[in-house]
Amino acid sequence: MLRSIVRNSIAAPLRALPYFRGKYRLAPVLIPLLTDYQNEQDCLVEVKLRDGSLMRIDLRSFTEQRSFFAGDYDGGLLKRFASILQPESVVLDVGANVGFYSISLGRKLKTLGGKLWAIEPVSPNYDRLVYNIQLNHLEETVFPLQTALGNETGWIQLHLSKGTDELSTTGNAVLCQGNTATVVASNCSAPITTLDALARTHNITACDFIKVDIEGAELEFLRGGQKFLATHRPIIYGEFNPDWCQQFGYSFLDVAEFFSSWNYRFYQQVGRDRFIPVQTITPTLQDVLLIPAETGVETLAKLGVKG
Known part of the structure; x- marks a missing residue:
């Protein structure tokens, strides 16, 4: 109890501070010292991030814990992406995890009458994604869908990669491809569909921006959405981690x-x-914006494009 009080007392003022060098390094140092990983109540905490998002996060998850001290999650990028949203914009968050992008962009879209579809196949992640949507009163703006997106339909096996501690209930889902034994914490099954099929099923008739981070399955996602992407020509921000891409043979x-x-x-x-x-263009490019050539200079400037 005392450790968590100290932890929370340190974190609250730090979250309010703007970014400074080393801010993101505090979490992996302090959280293990000040958190009882055996006590789920001590690990699941609700925080208000600097952009106003309310998030329930798991301090055992490396993906989530940095926001506890930093007060944001990709805050600079999210400001860029939010700045290009227009009235009635439509966004897809593919690989939504527990909702850092979905909630932040959803809050902006709520003021614009827009919509966001949050795609997340893993049950523990999806459950907390839904919780965070409700926590922020975004039920009429952000629509969660529990499925994977790829170039097939049916059911697939996913590897759930380890968080900071094996007791973490969330993690990054990886389609079963290649040798991923070094990162596997557990396996689960999930439905999978294509973007083209999903758009038809849910009547998604527009799209302005897509964020896709699905641990190497990005190309399969693109292949399964060729009609949708060609029709709507959204701006796409993709991770394309070369190590994960290699697991998929591309x-x-x-x-x-x-x-x-x-x-x-x-x-x-x-x-x-x-x-x-x-x-x-090199094989190892990652964290890439893919932008239609007709995009205007004002939008490029808002996105922080130089040169």
Whole structure:
């Protein structure tokens, strides 16, 4: 009890402070010292982030714990993405996890009369995603869907990668491909569908922005949404982690080939929230903005594109 009081007393003022060098490094140092990992009540905490989002997070999860002290989660990027939203904009958060992107962008979309579909296949993640949507009163703006997105329909096996501690109930889902034994904490099954099928089922008739972070399955997601993507030409922010992509037998070269006839331009993230044009496409490109060539200079400036 005393440890959690000390932890919370340190974290509250830190969350209110703007970013400073080393801020994100505090969580993995202090949380193990000041948290009882055996006590779920001590690990599941509700925090208010600097952008106003209310989030229930699990301090045992490396993905989530940094926001406890930092007060944000990709805050610079989220400001960029929120700045390009217009009245009635439509967003897809593919690989929503517990909702850091969905809640932050959903709060902006609520003021604009827009909509966001939050896609998350893993039950513990999905349950807390739904909780966080309700916590922020976004039920009429953010619509959670418990499914994976790929290039097939049916059911799949997922690996759930380890968090900070094996007792964490959430983690990043990885489609069963290749040798992932070093990161597997548990397996689960989940439904899978394609973006094209999902759009038909849920009557998604517009899309302005997609964030996709699905641990290497990004290319399969794109292949399963060719009609939807060609029709709506959204701006896409994708992780494309080269290690995970390799598990699926592809690299960013294949992503570039996929978009080769679509007149998209690629911008690589530099720093926390800036992007520069990709001059040379390499297999290991990651954290990339894919932007239709017709996108205006004002939108590019809002996204932090330089050059």
